[in-house]
Amino acid sequence: MKKQKVEIQLEVFESVSELPKDIQELMNKAQQARENAYAPYSRFKVGTAIQLSSGETTIGSNQENAAYPSGLCAERVAIFHTGALFPNQEIKAMAITASSPSQVLSEPIGPCGACRQSMAEYEQKQNAPIAVYFMGETGKIVKVNKVMDLLPLGFDATYL
């Protein structure tokens, strides 16, 4: 038996103003997108903005449903929408922000497991890393250089 460690590299920014200019703009777009969340059940709003190699931006927000599991998270709305609209463009970065009706979220909120899996699929498809920046409503932002940093030991198409 061998013990192994899995390490991931994070960068932590103290506030949006510390981010590179283009990522500040991307996070602002994610914050705007968050306001269009359709979240009448949880009232928890998530917004995502995606930066493409062309410089274009796409967005998504969580879309809930009375049949709860039929709803979809912001990250998957954004990345599926991007795959449908711009199938041949490289995704450079994703910015994610969340807000809660019951508390001010000042700690970074990472994407859920299912979203990590979906995001990883596009990273593999384009064979180039997607930087992910995530935050709550205010405060620190975490950056990972690639989706696979959020999904160690993940499943992918090479196993099929």
Ligand code: THU
């Ligand atoms: N949600 C997201 O949009 N992204 C995540 O990564 C986690 C959760 C949404 C789903 C649901 O509409 C609400 O937040 C509460 O779970």
